[in-house]
Amino acid sequence: MSEKVSGRDWVLRSPAVGKVERIEAYFSGQGYEPHRHDTYAIGRTLSGVQSFHYRGAMRHGLPGGTLVLHPDEVHDGMAGTEEGFRYRMLYIEPTLIQQVLGGKPLPFVAGGLSDDPRLLRATSALLRATENTPDPLEEDDALYDLALALDAVAGRRVGRRAIDYPAAERARVFIDDQRGLGITLEDLERISGRERWSLSRDFRALFGTSPYRYATQRRLAHCRALLQAGHGLADAALEAGFFDQSHMTRQFIQGYGLSPARWLKLLAAR
Structure with a gap:
């Protein structure tokens, strides 16, 4: 997936079939509007400065660190310098982490950025597997390591009641x-x-995230798959259970930070 950066913005989704969604992208300016999704967004800035608002402050992702954006936390994304930024990101469903942790509160990494070497090591295998279909056992092994690293870096939350x-x-x-x-x-x-x-x-x-927002994201995921398969915006919106195209577009922006039309255009830019 890594090719030289062109002057235009692009998003490249990995064709690999597995449990984790992977993308590589480049943005020269504003990347994403404020949004929140029901997955972890865990990744690495490859070049430039990846700036974003997160939990009331402006953060700056630099090469060598790890971004860990918690599910349901509002964030955006933009270039911190004129050269733009390129990055790789994993979108990991919390259910995959819970399969390892078995019912602990979901790990939260404060600030959305970490320079902890445990996270850097744990994400390396998943971030490398962007061009080829990962071996299922390798992916499961990497997810296991990542779940334990997240839990260790986040630390223990005390005073929590029992969870069913x-x-x-x-x-x-x-x-x-x-x-x-x-x-x-x-x-x-x-x-x-x-x-x-x-x-x-x-x-x-x-x-x-809440049951309602989780359900909304399932509808958005179905809608996104329909759009990639060539369905029109209006047809995909209705098929995914939205009132109309406008309703779907509003929810799409809230979930992904991009309008569906811009998302499709960025995918086609490479």
Whole structure:
């Protein structure tokens, strides 16, 4: 995926099929509008300065460090200098981390940046596998190392109440099966066997976002797949369960920081 940087912005998604979404991108100025998604965004600046607003402050990602943006945290992205910035990013679903941690609160790395060598080592294998389909065992092994590194770097959160991981996982699987469509808290309460507000608190602690926003992201993921397959914006919006194209576009920007039209244009730029 790494080629010389051209003067125009681009995003290249890895064609590799696996559990983790991988991209490499270059932006000369403003990259992303403020948005939040339900995955970790973990990556590395390859050149330039990657600047972004995160938790009330402007941060600057430099080569040699690791970016760790927590699920459901609002952030944007822009070039910190005139030369622009190039970076690689992994989008990792919290469920993959929970398969290793088994119900601990989701690790949170303060500030969104880390120079801890454990994270640098743990992300190297996943960030390298951008051009070829990763071996499934290699990917699972790398995810295991990454989950432990995140947990170690984040440290322990004290004073947390008990969390019902199996109940929250039943609710999450139900949302996945429904592609986020037509779901109510009553449904999740029935499926999980957990009182709705306790379930909502546990869901946030384990998966980093609310059941509603998680369901919305499932619809957006389906919509994005339809767009890449060549469906029109209006048809994809309706197929994914949005009221209309405008509704989908608003949610798309909130989830990815780009309009669907600009996202498609950036993918085609390479």
